[in-house]
Every structure is written in structure tokens, then in C-alpha cells.
Amino acid sequence: MNEEASARRLRVLEGHLASTSQPQTPISRSNTAGGSSYATATGQPSSYARVHGEVSREPAVWRCIESVHKECLEEVKYEKSDEGIAKITINRPDKRNAFTPRTVMEMSWCFTDARDDPRVGVIILTGEGPLAFCSGGDQSVRGKGGYVGEDNIPRLNVLDLQMQIRRLPKPVIAMVAGYAVGGGHILHMVCDLTIAADNAVFGQTGPKVGSFDAGYGSTHMARLVGQKKAREMWFLARLYDAQQALDMGLVNKVVPLQQLEQETLVWCREIMRNSPTALRLLKSALNAAEDGQAGIQQLGGDATLLFYMSEEGNEGRTSYLEKRPPDFSKFPRLP
Numbered sequence: 109m110n111e112e113a114s115a116r117r118l119r120v121l122e123g124h125l126a127s128t129s130q131p132q133t134p135i136s137r138s139n140t141a142g143g144s145s146y147a148t149a150t151g152q153p154s155s156y157a158r159v160h161g162e163v164s165r166e167p168a169v170w171r172c173i174e175s176v177h178k179e180c181l182e183e184v185k186y187e188k189s190d191e192g193i194a195k196i197t198i199n200r201p202d203k204r205n206a207f208t209p210r211t212v213m214e215m216s217w218c219f220t221d222a223r224d225d226p227r228v229g230v231i232i233l234t235g236e237g238p239l240a241f242c243s244g245g246d247q248s249v250r251g252k253g254g255y256v257g258e259d260n261i262p263r264l265n266v267l268d269l270q271m272q273i274r275r276l277p278k279p280v281i282a283m284v285a286g287y288a289v290g291g292g293h294i295l296h297m298v299c300d301l302t303i304a305a306d307n308a309v310f311g312q313t314g315p316k317v318g319s320f321d322a323g324y325g326s327t328h329m330a331r332l333v334g335q336k337k338a339r340e341m342w343f344l345a346r347l348y349d350a351q352q353a354l355d356m357g358l359v360n361k362v363v364p365l366q367q368l369e370q371e372t373l374v375w376c377r378e379i380m381r382n383s384p385t386a387l388r389l390l391k392s393a394l395n396a397a398e399d400g401q402a403g404i405q406q407l408g409g410d411a412t413l414l415f416y417m418s419e420e421g422n423e424g425r426t427s428y429l430e431k432r433p434p435d436f437s438k439f440p441r442l443p
């Protein structure tokens with residue numbers, strides 16, 4: 109899309125925001141931009157801030173990865189920075205980044221790569237351009253039993269992607285400019301955090317186009333915004349601006365569009381300073397509280413991982429391989 113057309117679309121989007129906005133409180137400074145993450149009661153830098161300083165607000169140096177798992181990326185852009193940040197961008201701006209089965213597959217390959225790469229600590233999911241994060245399933249390839257790709261198999265494979273993001277043991281941040289609607293809205297909800305531009309528009313459109321998500325799309329939403337609001341969002345299928353989304357607890361922060369990536373990078377860099385194992389266990393625990401037995405399985409897997417890394421765990425394996433009884437007596441039975 110050329111620049112003039114893009115600017116025209118942005119104006120339309122602004123018009124849309126003006127017409128859909130309910131009365132709203134102004135966005136407070138602390139919610140929009142800047143602000144030290146290390147503020148203290150005295151207003152002085154904390155001891156943590158004195159040791160570590162603020163994280164950089166410089167742009168990331170992105171390295172583009174053209175193919176993953178020997179497959180060329182056609183509908184998704186995948187980038188990594190040497191700081192340990194991966195960025196996955198849905199790259200169908202002319203379709204408002206609607207996803208096809210292929211888009212979903214490509215995202216899944218990238219998420220798998222980012223999960224497996226020990227240098228990656230945090231992943232950004234976003235959409236190309238300022239007009240849309242993602243407008244959901246591409247209705248032009250929707251067949252009778254799902255979305256149909258080149259193999260002619262109808263799929264709802266975005267549900268697998270939602271699970272993959274949920275299960276991924278590293279934080280995933282949705283970076284949202286423009287529309288996050290339909291299945292695109294659900295994708296941002298299953299991310300761990302959402303940073304929104306002030307032009308972002310959120311909502312479910314499913315009931316208008318004969319679709320719904322009775323999984324995370326509705327039940328996790330209710331956990332985020334409450335039962336009444338979730339029913340409103342689904343039953344009326346209205347759109348909400350960024351400030352409304354912030355007020356509802358749908359997003360973590362709203363910033364001017366021009367600062368969206370900078371702010372998201374600051375969040376990523378703060379995360380990158382923290383203990384990866386602590387983050388992993390926290391994500392598992394927060395999931396487990398919602399995900400029943402499947403959540404316990406994830407948390408349980410993390411407990412096993414830690415145990416395998418311990419001397420006590422190793423003693424069990426080594427004694428088996430050495431064909432001797434294990435000596436667990438040296439390990440304390442802590443209260």
C-alpha cells in the first residue's frame with residue numbers, strides 16, 4: 109500500500125475511534141509513555157536502579173530470518189536481535205493481517221524456533237503496518253469445515269497456535285497497532301502481555317460473521333475483563349479503543365503509535381534482565397490456576413526440569429546406570 113493510501117486509512121481508523129468511543133477518561137501520563145520502572149517512595153533511584161540503570165530505549169538491531177525449518181516464510185516476518193528478543197510479524201497488511209492456515213503454520217514454526225533457541229528470552233507478536241495487528245481468520249478462504257489452504261484441508265489451526273503461545277515457557281508480548289479483532293483479538297489475549305498503540309481497536313466480530321471461540325477466546329477473556337464485560341464483548345460484537353481496553357484490563361499499556369516498538373522493547377529489555385527460570389515458573393503457575401489438569405501438567409513438567417538439573421535428581425539416574433542403590437541420604441528433607 110502506498111504512503112498516501114496508508115495515511116488515508118489511518119484517518120479512517122481515527123474516525124472509527126471517534127465514532128466508537130464511549131465517554132472516556134483522558135489517558136493519564138503514567139499509562140501512556142515514559143515513566144521510570146524503578147520509581148521509589150522517596151522519588152530517588154532505588155538501589156536496584158543504581159546498580160543496573162535504566163534499560164536502553166534505543167531501537168533494536170533486527171536480523172531477518174528468511175526461512176524456518178527449511179520452509180520459506182511467505183506470510184510472516186521473523187526477526188531476532190542479539191539482545192535475546194524475537195519478533196514475529198503477521199505480514200498481510202493489505203488484508204489487515206488476516207490469517208490463513210499458512211500464516212498460522214508459519215507463526216507456529218517461528219514460535220517453535222524461538223522456544224528452542226536458548227538465546228531468546230522474550231517474543232514479540234505483531235502485525236505489519238500501523239493499521240492492524242490482526243483481523244482474524246481470512247474469511248475469503250473460509251470453507252465449510254474451517255479455513256482452507258493449498259492442501260485443501262479445512263483447518264482451525266489457530267487453536268493450536270493459541271495453545272502453543274500459552275504453553276511457551278518464555279514471555280510473549282503482543283504489540284498492537286490498529287485493529288485486533290476476531291481471531292486476532294484472541295491472539296493478543298493469549299499473549300502474556302499487550303502493549304497497545306493509541307490507535308488500537310479491539311473486539312470480537314465472530315457473531316457478525318458466523319464464528320465464535322468457545323475456548324480461550326471467551327473463557328480467558330472472562331478472566332481478564334470479568335463475566336459481564338466478556339458477554340458484552342461477544343454478544344454485541346462492538347469495538348473498543350485502546351483506553352477502554354486499558355480500563356478493562358485487556359492491555360498493559362497504551363502509548364502513542366510512534367513509540368509503540370520503543371516501549372515494547374523497554375518491556376522486553378526489563379524482562380531480559382530477570383531470571384528466566386523464575387519467569388518460566390510464574391507463567392506456568394498463572395496458567396495452572398486457569399488450565400486445570402493441563403495447567404498442572406505444564407507446571408509439573410517445569411518441576412521435573414528443575415529436578416533433573418539437581419544433584420538429587422542426578423543421583424537417581426547415576427545410581428541406576430551404575431547398577432547400585434541410590435544414596436538419597438545426603439539430601440535434606442527440608443520443612
Ligand SMILES: CC(C)(COP(=O)(O)OP(=O)(O)OC[C@H]1O[C@@H](n2cnc3c(N)ncnc32)[C@H](O)[C@@H]1OP(=O)(O)O)[C@@H](O)C(=O)NCCC(=O)NCCSC(=O)CCC(=O)c1ccccc1C(=O)O
Nearest residue numbers: 202203204206243244245246247248287290291313319321
Ligand atoms: C478489520 C476491519 C475493521 C478493518 O477495516 P478497514 O480498515 O476499513 O479495512 P477494510 O477495507 O475492511 O479491509 C481491507 C482489506 O482487507 C480485507 N480483510 C480485512 N479483514 C479480513 C478478514 N478477516 N478476512 C478476509 N479479508 C479481510 C478486506 O476485505 C479488504 O480487502 P479488499 O480486497 O480491499 O476489499 C475490517 O476489515 C473487518 O471488519 N474485517 C473483518 C473482521 C472479521 O470479521 N474477522 C473474522 C472474525 S472470525 C475469526 O477470526 C475466526 C478465527 C478462527 O479461525 C477461530 C476458529 C475457531 C475458533 C476460534 C477462532 C478464533 O477466533 O481464533
